[in-house]
Amino acid sequence: MISVIIIITLGILMIIAGIVALHLKNLLAAIITAGVISLLASVIYLILGSPDVAMTEASIGSGLTTIIFLYALNKVRKEKKDD
Amino acid sequence: MIKKIIVILAMIGLIMMLFPLVTNFEFLENLNDLSTNYVSGSVNELNSQNVVTSVIVTYRGLDTLGEVTVLFLATAAIGFLLKKKKTKKRGSSELLQTASSFLVALIILLGVYIFTHGHLTPGGGFQGGVIIATAFLLLILSDVNIKFNHTILQVVESFSGAFYVVIGLIGLVLTIGFLNAKIIPLGEYGNLFSAGAIPIIYSLIGLKVGSELTNILDTMRGE
Numbered sequence: 001m002i003s004v005i006i007i008i009t010l011g012i013l014m015i016i017a018g019i020v021a022l023h024l025k026n027l028l029a030a031i032i033t034a035g036v037i038s039l040l041a042s043v044i045y046l047i048l049g050s051p052d053v054a055m056t057e058a059s060i061g062s063g064l065t066t067i068i069f070l071y072a073l074n075k076v077r078k079e080k081k082d083d
Numbered sequence: 084m085i086k087k088i089i090v091i092l093a094m095i096g097l098i099m100m101l102f103p104l105v106t107n108f109e110f111l112e113n114l115n116d117l118s119t120n121y122v123s124g125s126v127n128e129l130n131s132q133n134v135v136t137s138v139i140v141t142y143r144g145l146d147t148l149g150e151v152t153v154l155f156l157a158t159a160a161i162g163f164l165l166k167k168k169k170t171k172k173r174g175s176s177e178l179l180q181t182a183s184s185f186l187v188a189l190i191i192l193l194g195v196y197i198f199t200h201g202h203l204t205p206g207g208g209f210q211g212g213v214i215i216a217t218a219f220l221l222l223i224l225s226d227v228n229i230k231f232n233h234t235i236l237q238v239v240e241s242f243s244g245a246f247y248v249v250i251g252l253i254g255l256v257l258t259i260g261f262l263n264a265k266i267i268p269l270g271e272y273g274n275l276f277s278a279g280a281i282p283i284i285y286s287l288i289g290l291k292v293g294s295e296l297t298n299i300l301d302t303m304r305g306e
Contacts, residue, residue: 050135051206052133052136052205052206052207052210054205055197056209059213060209060213063213064216064217067220067300068299068300068303071300071304072303075303
């Protein structure tokens, strides 16, 4: 029962984080909020009993994707400055 | 105004589509026939403790080959589209450099552990490969002017990809199926050297994913 409550809470937090990421004007903060969604999803996978998927989600979704988005944001900003 | 109405209509459509999933949901008391076959086959035929790994590597091996190919194409496209211009930049602090040169080896060790123990504990080639790539990310962050030897990265990537396909083809030649793990002796249940070719295949996938993602990170940072 308690795990169901935790999962529902995490799901609501994920939806809130998604809406916040859409509405943030600061792109850096939006990217980090999108990473938080993946982190919460990986906790849900762990509670539901699939550690393999949780590891993939935590390492790729919230780690590597965030870093690559940050690099891409940096690149876009630099090219705007050059023009 | 019209935009908002269309968005609301689309959301209502999505809710109508997904609502039957919630109402028709029921907990399964028993595994169905396919799952029972996979679970008993993983333990009895393949000697693998981790059922997920045996499904990914052997029973659905062709799908995994497809995933690895997609990753390879993504890496090739990023390397092709983003040209590297070299600029000198200010290095980071000495504290970060010293700490990261100590940590990098440990992180790589963790990644290697995860992909060699894929058939025993959760995790596998993809997760281990990503962890190895994060070790190289730490190197990039600590020393901005560091250069990676692209020849070694490419050799590791191509050889692991080629060996992966060769192992699959050996299964075809022995007529037990493409990417079947039973091409070498299965060993003792629960040991590191067990489950046939699964540790070998997962190690190759781990090396391939690690070198590809390192390549992506190295290309993306180039200004």
